[in-house]
Amino acid sequence: MAWLVCGRWTKWVVLGLWVVVLAIAGPLAGKLTGVQSNDNEAWLPGAAEATQVADLQARFGPDDIAPAVVVYESDAAVTPADQAAAKEAVARLQRVPGVEGQVTGPVPSQDGKALQIIVPVKFDEDGWEKLADVADDIKTAAGTGTGLDMHLAGPVATAADSAEAFEGIDGTLLYTTLAIVTIILLITYRSPVLWLLPIVSAGVALITAQAVIYLLAEYAGLVVNAQSAGILTVLVFGAGTDYALLLVARYREELRRHHDRHEAMALALHRAGPAVIASAATVAIGMSCLILAEVNSTSGLGPVAALGIVVGLLAMITLLPALLVIFGRWIFWPIRPREGTPEPTATGFWARLGTRIARRPRTVWIATALALGAMSLGLFQLKADGLPQAEQFVNTPSSVTGEEALARHFPAGQGQPLVVIGASGQSAQIRAAVAATPGVSEVGPPVTNGDLVMYEAVLASAPDSDEAMATVERVRDAVHPIGDAQVGGMTAMVLDINNANSHDNRLIIPLVLLVVLVILGLLLRAVVAPLLLIATVVLSFAAALGVSALVFRHVFGFSGEDTSFPLYVFVFLVALGIDYNIFLMTRVREEAQQHGTRRGALIGLGATGGVITSAGIVLAGTFAALGSLPLVAFAEIGFAVAFGVLLDTLIVRSVLVTALTLDIGRVIWWPSRLARHPDSPAPVSPAPADRDRLIESTIIPPS
Structure with missing residues (x-):
């Protein structure tokens, strides 16, 4: 099968097929924004009481009308001239495009320092996305020319600010992610041209995934909103680039062993491909667990993310290999891998680190676990019980100022x-x-x-x-x-969303853990190793959340986290972080069959440490791109996942898992036959024969 992708003639067929796919997918991908559902029901739990009430409201009148509340505020008493000017504004507001129904007011406040006007606004077929323009028109029409301060509050003002925050989310994330991935790939490859091929492949994968998701949203009822569409960009580039790094690393190693680049790529795909496919399948299945969520936005993210991972995988094991063999060895310039040259990872940093861990593995894993446990103490600072409207944005939008003005002079819940x-x-x-x-x-x-x-x-x-x-x-x-x-009503909707998120946390987090545990058990053909790996995953997740909570509270000044925060961070960290478990432990298992578990652990770490670290840095960088959005929930998810991936890659996989494997030895493979394989103490330094084996990439162990 590998030869079908990178053969002397078939590589051109593969490239041609992807060109056709891109030509078809391009126009469809551009329509994805048009089918996004960003109204309230797209974010609500489907069976929630507030959702049912929203449906029943349609029987009492149009369900596409929402109020905008104009608030006039004065430090002193409102004068008759101010009231007259406000009445003139009512007439102007009645003529604003998008206003439907009777504008009511001005209503004076009990303290005599404010006036209130209720403006009914109609949502058009684009939902809340056009409300920013309507809100601007209302502000213009409401200007009185007096000394009164004017504010806009209510659901329309909130929706308008949200629309502005999400405006251009796809472009912002795409360009930010591209910049981050490009910089990291340039540093990793140390080549001015090689980075282009993974970027191009990931871009084609993103366009194709967007086209498929558009078709499902248009004709199969898939719920897509701005959140899931934005996360899709991060996932495809992050995970796709990870797979590219692993494949390119294996291909470069094979080029040092084979004269024919087509043969080198075929071997790279044959040996590294199964591990990449297994990892992507695990991520896709883990993401698919989100379908069981009660909250529509979370449930819709599951298939969107899974489809993005699958399409990204297809591009990286077909299009990228074809492009690499088409361009030849020169694409690695200035450090081209020539046949017969030594493999630099054989005696590199990770091989030396493994040797140091092997001296006192029990001391290392206990100290590492205690450090991670100390980080987890920050969980006491975690307040994932929802973000008030005033704290949902990184800045202070006008709707928040308007709500504060409304609350100063009228009943606080007047607008909602x-x-x-x-x-x-x-x-x-x-x-x-x-x-x-x-x-x-x-x-x-x-x-x-x-x-x-x-x-x-x-x-x-x-x-x-x-x-x-x-x-x-x-x-x-x-x-x-x-x-x-x-x-x-809006308050009831927020309450129901928070309750549903709490339910989803309790259901999906254990389910994803169980799915990952089963997959690891089947892949490693063991019980002890998967249980240990799951334990390290939970510890890593707790440490990442603990540190993130401290940073949010004492560095960024955020007052809390959204109720969906733990679930999103867990799914992204576990589902994506499992890649590194698979790449490391499948290689260790393969080497253990030849050299015993302890020596195999050192060889596996030396062979995979560099590429896993590079992959983790890329993935962390792509999620950090979420911080470019002016929304606290996205910034928090981006930081927590980025920090968690780095912690997982640099500490948990390389140090904790390796130390545990060295300390436990062959028992880690129980109850498979490998648990009875003769083991030997880990050498202080790798033997020459072992160093030669370090040039092989991570592969699925033979059955």
Whole structure:
């Protein structure tokens, strides 16, 4: 099969096929933004109470109308002239494109220092993405020419700021990721031209993946939003470049052993390909576990990420090898691998590190585990219970300023009321129950439609505060017994999302661990080794979260984390970090069959340490690109995953796992026959014969 990709003639066929794929996929990939679902339901749990209420609201009027709240604020009392100017603004606001329905106000505040105007805005077919333009038009029309300060609050203002934050997310991430990967590849390869081939292959993979996902979103109902589309870019470039690094390293080694570059690539694919495929399959399966999530945005990310990994794998084991053999050895200039030249990794840094670990492996792994445990203590600083609206952005957008102004003069929940829907025959009981609930400031008039009645209730607390969430739960407890009435609205949506994320954390984190454990067991044909590796994964994850929480709190000044933060970081760290476990331990197992486990561990570390480190740095760099977005949740995920990958690559895989393997010895392969294979103490330094074997790349051990 390897010859089909890199044969003397078939390499041109492979290149031609990818050119055709690119020609077809290019126009389709450009349409992906048009099928993204960025409305509330795309981020909500499908079966949540707030979601059901949002569906029922359509029976009481258009479900594509949301309020914008214009707030005029003065240090002194509002004058009659100010009120007259605000009334003139109402007339202008009524004519703003996108405004539908009656603009109400101005309503004075009880303290006499503010005015409020409610502007109903219609969402068009593009959902919230066009609201930034509408919000700007509202601000322009609301200008009074008086000494009053004007702010825009409410759902429209929040959605407009979110739209601006996500605007250009694909381009921002793409260019940032490209820059980071290019710099790292230039340093890794020390070649001014070689880096182009992995970049081109990853770019083709991204375009192809975007085209496939567009077709599934358009015709198969796949949920795609700005978040999953942005993460797709990071995953394809990060994981794809990892696979490219491993393949190129193996190809370069084979070029030193074979005159014919086609033969060298065929051997590289034959021996390194199975490990790459196994790793990608593990990542794809791990990501697919997200499909079971209750939150629609998380559930949709699963297939999007899995498809990106699969397409990236196909490009790296077909297109990249074809390009490498087409360009020949000169692509490695200025350090071209010539036949018969020595392999530099045989006596490199990682081989020397392994020798030092072998002197006192038990001391090394205990000290390393204790250090990681100390890092994990930062988990006490983790507050993954949701981010208030005011703290969701790296900067302070205008909607946050508007909400603060609204809360200073009006009931804090004025712009985002609760929505209570129940049986019209029990309207009075529902209203009385809502009005009597602590935390409810006022209840509006009933709106009936057939057998249903709807009330809007204003909260006394800020709509994204803990007090408001508690009020939602109290209102639900009060009205649920009354004809199964239900409670929705923005605050209820946030509460339901937080609850669903907590459920997803409890379900998916253990499931991914179980999936990875089973795959490692099948791959390594052992029980002890997979259990030890899973233990190191959990310890590494805890340490990464602990350090991240401390950095967020005391360096970046973030007050907390989104409720989905632990799940996303875990899935990315474990599913992607398992690559390095597979590359290292499959090589160790192969060498153990020839030299025993302890010596095999040293050979495996020397052979794979450099390329795994390079791959980890690339992956960390791509996730760090998420920090270029003005959203706290993305910045936190990017930092935690980047730090976790570096910790995993530089410390956990190279030091902790190697020390454990050296200390435990052949028992690590129990109950396979390899556990009974004669073992010998690890040498202080590799023997010459072992150094020769270091030139072989990571491969799946023979069955």
